[in-house]
């Protein structure tokens with residue numbers, strides 16, 4: 338990826354030099370910038386998807402989620418409530434998927450729900466069941482609309498992860514009325 342980023346900077350620089358005397362060549366460089374930026378973004382996404390926070394391995398889902406929410410509160414200066422009723426340890430494989438789903442749902446709520454939206458995270462694990470939900474009272478959207486799904490990875494990846502964990506993902510959203518993403522996994 339570093340190589341791609343270097344190429345990206347070089348193409349942007351030659352584009353900037355060319356723009357005054359050779360608009361056509363500048364346009365070629367700009368196209369290259371766009372392609373390289375897209376590729377670098379895809380690679381970055383896949384790197385992020387495979388990262389697991391150290392606290393998840395050592396302290397479990399509830400603690401890792403708490404720390405993540407804390408970081409988001411500080412970096413985004415937003416109110417995010419967290420309710421954890423984690424009574425039963427969760428299988429390591431499920432923890433990883435659940436954490437990633439929470440991360441993406443939070444990311445979406447912060448990015449798409451609107452600046453004033455309140456966000457609430459709830460995690461419960463009890464014998465026979467894990468339930469994790471991320472709710473916002475923001476702008477909402479139509480989860481089944483084709484254009485929403487076609488180019489975006491977040492919703493698709495969350496559903497895939499839920500299936501991999503042996504559970505289900507439900508997305509309840511209505512334009513103007515907020516969004517709830519809920520993961521349910523039959524527990525230990």
Ligand SMILES: Nc1ncnc2c1ncn2[C@@H]1O[C@H](COP(=O)(O)OP(=O)(O)OP(=O)(O)O)[C@@H](O)[C@H]1O
Pocket residue numbers: 445446449450473475476477478485486488489490491492493516
């Ligand atoms: N909490 C939310 N509130 C409002 N709109 C949302 C919310 N979550 C998702 N959306 C809408 O659904 C679309 C698809 O979400 P998805 O996570 O799949 O893609 P994305 O966030 O745009 O891009 P990425 O691939 O980086 O996740 C978003 O672009 C946004 O329009």
Ligand SMILES: [Mg+2]
Pocket residue numbers: 441444445490491492
């Ligand atoms: Mg997303």
